Amino acid sequence: MAGTSTISDRLGDYLRARRALVSPADVGLPPTGRRRVPGLRREEVAELVGLSTDYYVRLEQGRADRPSDQVLDALGRALRLGSAERAHLQDLARPPRPVRTTAAAGVRSEVLRPAVRQVVETVPVSPALVMNDRSDVLAWNRPATALIADFPSLAPRERNMARRIFLAADAREVHPDWDEAARTTVGVLRMAAGRRPNDPELVRLVGELSLGSAVFRKLWAGHHVHEKTHGPKRFRHPVVGDVALTYETFQVPGAAHHVLVVYTAPPGSPAEQALHILDRTDGAPAAR
Structure with a gap:
């Protein structure tokens, strides 16, 4: 493969x-x-x-x-x-680290503590996600569903930002700065591959993206790495248009490869107004 x-x-x-x-x-x-x-x-x-x-x-x-x-x-x-x-x-x-797996499934456990999921779901207005370093989305709140993707309607394997960026038909519409999103996403996966080159789920994901996207193959061959910490991020929504946000990441205690990502808007900005409009529509899922 x-x-x-x-x-x-x-x-x-x-x-x-x-x-x-x-x-x-x-x-x-x-x-x-x-x-x-x-x-x-x-x-x-x-x-x-x-x-x-x-x-x-x-x-x-x-x-x-x-x-x-x-x-x-x-x-x-x-x-x-x-x-x-x-x-x-x-x-x-360093020698590759062993991948911690569950005995039943044979894959790395991605079970979140209920309290962590509750924290994410109760974040108001600002989109919030919990992701692992394979870019799997493990938890989300209503604003994230409204702005980024209709995560509840997706199959678990499709709740993966790398798959959505490189394989989803509407990726360039949702991510107006798609080139940068693609580059940083590959960089995050490269960091994960350096830590766990034998992670079977990561191996399968890289193989799938390599077969499905020529851009992914080219970026992967460049060996760029990226640590997701903070920075600007734009989304495009069919109702409110472009929404320019800033994200911050927070390590989830007890789960070294899980991070909470929260997207915020400057007070009084058009982006803040857009988030409030989405909030007032009861978090209607983004048309994706």
């Missing part, structure tokens, strides 16, 4: 992808004429990190022992990695 082989790509693929994005000028190296490949050469990365070229080549080929934290820190600096990229690099250098 395409998803299985892709998720199994580990440290070497990531190092190659990242050094291709860094030019000699980015790290203070003098230009050396034409290059056969973009970015830094292996020997240049080795010199920046303080390694022998042979050892760095073995890292990219997957033939070296697990690199030390000091080496990984130096690689992060040399390849100009941000915090999410550094965390992903650390994950790739």
Whole structure:
């Protein structure tokens, strides 16, 4: 399966992808004429990190022992990695973690505590979701149903934001900034794959998206990673039009891979007015 082989790509693929994005000028190296490949050469990365070229080549080929934290820190600096990229690099250098499964289903448990679901459902006006790092939507409130998708009417496997962004026919209508939504969604899945490359549900999801979307395949091959924390987000609704919101994420205690995502609007803004209009319509499901 395409998803299985892709998720199994580990440290070497990531190092190659990242050094291709860094030019000699980015790290203070003098230009050396034409290059056969973009970015830094292996020997240049080795010199920046303080390694022998042979050892760095073995890292990219997957033939070296697990690199030390000091080496990984130096690689992060040399390849100009941000915090999410550094965390992903650390994950790739470690042995894959076992996936915690339920004995009956053989898959990772996604059962929410009833109190967590109640918290989400009682958030007023602002759309709120609980998601895992596979982008499965595990809980939602009425505003989220009105603005984002009619989650109660969807089959459980369809309550997945990656599937909706890449495979739903109306995805570009719901997400006016679709290119950015697609890129960040792939980045979140890449982070999850770094932590759990053998998660069977994640393997199946990546395989399905790879077969169903050429854009997904291209973005996945770029090894971009993204940690969902906070930022702007626009939705488009057939009744209220474009709604420009800001989201914040909150870790759910006791569930390391679950986050609460709350979308809010600035006071007095058109977006706030739009949310109140949707609220006054009793949360009528979005026409999706």
